[in-house]
Amino acid sequence: MKDPSAGEIDRIDRNILRALQRDGRLSNADLAKAVNVSPATCHRRTQRLIAAGRIRNVRAEVDPEAVGLGTLVMVGVVLDRSTPESFAAFEDAVAGMKELLDCHLVAGDFDYLLKIRVRDLGDFNRLHSRMLIALPGVRQIRSFFVMKQVKENAPLAF
Template identity: 75%
Template sequence: MEDSFMDDLDRIDIGILRHLQANGRLTNAELAKAVNVSPATCHRRTHALFEAGHIFRVTGQVNPASVDLGTLVMVGVVLDRSTPESFAAFEEAVSGMKELLDCHLVAGDFDYLLKIRARDMNDFNVMHTKMLIALPGVRQIRTFFVLKEVKENAPLAF
């Protein structure tokens, strides 16, 4: 692993990052105690980590099944042309899709890998028919229904 980011961060900063990554609901006082600094120092350092871009958001994770989105689907997309214009048109179109959790430009058999949550297979079929195949420049779509989520949204290892 490359140590470049470690040059900017000391053990207290790294501790703050690790603790917040594990539990973003920690109060400043709890976080300060966990990294063995005063609450004022912890607040200043946490603010500096946000300002430097080391932390870009703190959110709560919603259980997908509890909001009727228990079906996870991975979709491989191949575009008909590999041009900057094709990529830009596709990316602009998917950026507005609320059902889409993740979209990654990749090397290999696909141009993009998409991660989508749906209520069930029929719900995904409607999305596929109305949205996915209508995306600009799409030549091929390969769909993979996730049978079991073994590891998801794991914390970064640093």
């Protein structure tokens, strides 16, 4: 069995990670039972996974509808220049947008793909006219309203 602190993760670590992806609220005792190790071993390994950055965060998954953010919009952004400076300026500007869930630099038709949650179409229209078109270096924005979420935030398969 390899030492997980050496870079590779072993079967037990994988099982811990998989179990926590399914339910991040598991107590250490329940997690240890699920992965068939002692609670002390489980706690030590979980702490090591956190310290190594393999577990970035544990948080609640809030139902967007329940908090009035039922509209999901994917936004493709094309910048007017493809330079490190224009990318940095854009990324700095979007970092503070509370409506922005995800921002990815992508290859293909867009430079960035944004995932945005808002209350409704009017809310998005205000965001678009107030913030999106004012972002630095933006040449084109294409918005796609999500009709149905088929699969979202699935656990990593490893």
